[in-house]
Amino acid sequence: MTTLQKTEIIYPDNDGKPIADNTKQFRWIVTIQGGIDALFRDNPDVFVAGDLLWYPVEGNNKIRQAPDIMVVFGRHKGDRGSYQQWKENNIIPQVVFEVLSPGNTFPEMLRKFKFYDNYGVEEYYIYDPDTGELFGYLRSESELKQIEEIQGFISPRLGVRFELVNGELEIYRSDGEKFLKYVELEEQRQLAQEQRQLAEQKTERLAEKLREMGVNPDEL
Numbered sequence: 001m002t003t004l005q006k007t008e009i010i011y012p013d014n015d016g017k018p019i020a021d022n023t024k025q026f027r028w029i030v031t032i033q034g035g036i037d038a039l040f041r042d043n044p045d046v047f048v049a050g051d052l053l054w055y056p057v058e059g060n061n062k063i064r065q066a067p068d069i070m071v072v073f074g075r076h077k078g079d080r081g082s083y084q085q086w087k088e089n090n091i092i093p094q095v096v097f098e099v100l101s102p103g104n105t106f107p108e109m110l111r112k113f114k115f116y117d118n119y120g121v122e123e124y125y126i127y128d129p130d131t132g133e134l135f136g137y138l139r140s141e142s143e144l145k146q147i148e149e150i151q152g153f154i155s156p157r158l159g160v161r162f163e164l165v166n167g168e169l170e171i172y173r174s175d176g177e178k179f180l181k182y183v184e185l186e187e188q189r190q191l192a193q194e195q196r197q198l199a200e201q202k203t204e205r206l207a208e209k210l211r212e213m214g215v216n217p218d219e220l
Contacts, residue, residue: 010061012082015064020099021103022101031180034179035171035173036158044077045075047072047076049083051068052067052080052082052083053066053082054066054067055082056085058086064082065115065116068099070093070097071094072091072094075091092119092121092122093121095124095125097125097127098124098126098127100126100129113137117144120139123155124136124144127169129168132167132169134164134169136162138156150162150164159174160174
């Protein structure tokens with residue numbers, strides 16, 4: 001009797017495609033992914049990833065998609081080679097972003113939309129940094145339907161607000177803080193550091209004057 005061996009199915013971690021087609025697209029992917037990751041940094045059960053292959057069906061390594069950004073509520077943080085849904089308590093990524101580049105075609109984006117619609121994504125956002133246009137889709141009953149007014153729209157899952165200002169997307173947290181690009185974050189860090197140094201220098205000058213007056217500032 002011949003025993004048939006079950007062939008192991010490999011789910012590749014890489015689809016051979018670059019994470020981005022140009023610097024602008026990459027910058028926006030990093031900004032959105034990093035902003036969401038920072039927003040939920042204290043919640044161990046929110047997984048945020050960029051350009052990670054998502055396999056929704058066990059046993060089929062051809063059905064897959066790599067969203068520019070995906071957010072999964074109910075799954076732990078941590079590194080993964082791919083998101084194999086059946087290994088993740090069958091939890092579907094609830095929020096997906098795609099950042100367009102000039103290389104994206106209508107048939108390609110239609111295929112992506114159908115994938116996210118068929119496999120249960122709750123919120124789907126498409127941003128074109130070249131035109132400044134943002135499109136959003138929200139699941140209603142069993143399908144994704146376009147959000148008619150995206151300006152000022154608040155994501156039900158993320159709690160962030162979308163604003164289109166001077167032809168560019170701005171994303172605001174519920175506390176009013178804006179998602180910042182890395183350079184903007186570095187500028188803020190340097191400004192905060194300079195302010196701390198000025199405050200320390202001011203405190204030291206005041207302490208020196210008190211010493212000249214015969215007062216020990218450490219005893220105050």
